Amino acid sequence: MNYQQTVDYLYQHLPMFTRVGAAALKHDLHNTLELCKLLDDPQHKFKSVHVAGTNGKGSVSHMLAAVLQQAGYKTGLYTSPHLKDFRERIKVNGQLVPESFVVEFVEQMQGAITTLAPSFFELTVAMAFHYFALEQVDIAIIETGLGGRLDSTNVIAPEVSVITNISYDHMHILGDTLPVIAAEKAGIIKQGVPVVIGETQPEVRHVFLEKARAMEAPIHFADQEWLLQESSRSPTQPGAGLQLGLVYHGQDELKHIHLDLGGQYQEKNAMTVLSTIKALQQLRWNIPEPAVREGLSHVKKLTGLRGRWEVIDTHPLTVLDVGHNEAGITEIIQQLRHTVYQQLHIVTGFVKDKAVEAVLALLPVTATYYFCRAQIPRALDEHTLAALAARYGLQGHAYPSVQEALHAARQHAHKDDLILVCGSFFVVGEVI
Structure with a gap:
């Protein structure tokens, strides 16, 4: 099969959430773990940051990838869904996974596809992890599909877990109250692994605190760590992006950030990213201040992010x-x-x-x-x-x-x- 035939095969033969909805979802991690086992467990061969949440997780993932790339790290990025080309889901340093790799991977996994009958998402996650392992990335930003606890991506041991926010979405799958939805997202919190929560929401704050306490995971609420003092965008240049002035808790210095993303909602996402970077720096990742500024001012160019205002x-x-x-x-x-x-x-x-x-x-x-x-x-x-x-x-x-x-x-x-x-x-x- 050529590339287009391969992608058509994936769309037509594997249960795909975008086509059939909840029927495509598996309620355990069995298939993902089995696929990874066949690939010599690639999920253990690279460092990662795991990003969940109802809104903003795509923007946060791309911002983090841009900053880490700018800091000199070979950075993988797994997101979903794609907007135009399937390969947008899997990138290294902003470059799409090669068509040839997609074709070869699907051919290699034909036996497993027949035996395990994985979903589209399960196979795509395994493909991404295998590619990142072969590419020997320094770190990969992994965005969940939906939920967290039973999401196929939840087989990694990340450096930091990130949950952007909780709101009503996919209630027929995740639950019909915010605390129940939050509990599903909190499923990515791992033993001893720092977790960054983007927004402090009174209805669900206790869910994250209790889960973090149970997992002995240091917890950071980004909007409590950062105070937004300035935010502006050019009225004459609608796509010019945001100029932000932020102060870190307990400090006086004003941190100036230029975002090349224009939506006002990116203020919250930027704070989430900055808290995640702080957590990584505390784990001895070398992310200098110029890399943060340059990365955030060139997110679209470095990662190919689209569709956000x-x-x-x-x-x-x-x-x-x-x-x-x-x-x-x-x-x-x-x-x-x-x-x-x-x-x-x-x-x-x-x-x-x-x-x-x-x-x-x-x-x-x-x-x-x-x-x-x-x-x-x-x-x-x-x-x-x-x-x-x-x-x-x-x-x-x-x-x-x-x-x-x-x-x-x-x-x-x-x-x-x-x-x-x-x-x-x-x-x-x-x-x-």
């Missing part, structure tokens, strides 16, 4: 954001308050198993909507979405594809308007 056009201003659940959409609404525009046009689509109505209730009724459907089986029908949205006063038209919806938005928007594409990774991915 990403400006793709200026007349009209056109922005992509992968925010798709209540917390993610809330952050987008906050961002809109910092953005100058005349009329708002929102191109949006969702998957069937999301709490869509909770998100629709948050969206502005003053916008014009272009409801669409990504080309995946789990995508919610655009007419069904339009009907649901109408209950919340959201008016617009339905389009059978993302491209048709975006084309219509561009036709209707004036040069001083804002077109926002959001609602699903897969909607944003089809624009990219």
Whole structure:
């Protein structure tokens, strides 16, 4: 098989969450451990940072990778889902895993695929770990898929565990209360391994404290360690990024950070990253201050991160954001308050198993909507979405594809308007 045939084979023959939803998930780590055993347990051959959380874990993972690369470490990065090319999931120093490696790995694992019947995610995790081991990376940033305790990535022994925040997402899998969801995410906390919590949330703080105490894991709440004193972005350059001024707890010195990421919500993620770097430095990782500043100011260039308040056009201003659940959409609404525009046009689509109505209730009724459907089986029908949205006063038209919806938005928007594409990774991915 060539590369495209190999990727098509993975999509079509392995249970894949993006296609079939919860049916693709396994409720134990058996397959992942068996796959790793066949590969001589690559998960034990590299150092790592494990990143979980409801929102922001992709941004935090990419920021950490950028800083560690800039510090001179050969850095692996495993994230999901991808936006355009499957290989975005597995990178070393910002470079995609070679097509030839993907082909050879799948051929090598044919017997195991037949015997174990792994999910798409299980096989992809094993592929990433095998690649990082062969590449002899100094450290890899490993993002969970969803949850934590039973996530396929949870077979590593990280240097630091990171949990960004907890909000409602995948409730049919992770649980329907924040403490229950938090307990699943807290499953990545390991014996004696420092854990960084991005946001102090009263409803779940005790869950992390109790788990950390049980595991004798030093715990850091990033938003208690850092005080944000300055935050600005250029009103004339919508994609220019953020200028942050932060003070570390107990110190007076103002730390100036330039982020090349524009979303206001990246303030929280930056604090999470800075606390994680502090934890790594305490473990004797050599991460000098210039590497931190340079890494954070060139995240997109160093790692290829996309889809986070990403400006793709200026007349009209056109922005992509992968925010798709209540917390993610809330952050987008906050961002809109910092953005100058005349009329708002929102191109949006969702998957069937999301709490869509909770998100629709948050969206502005003053916008014009272009409801669409990504080309995946789990995508919610655009007419069904339009009907649901109408209950919340959201008016617009339905389009059978993302491209048709975006084309219509561009036709209707004036040069001083804002077109926002959001609602699903897969909607944003089809624009990219």
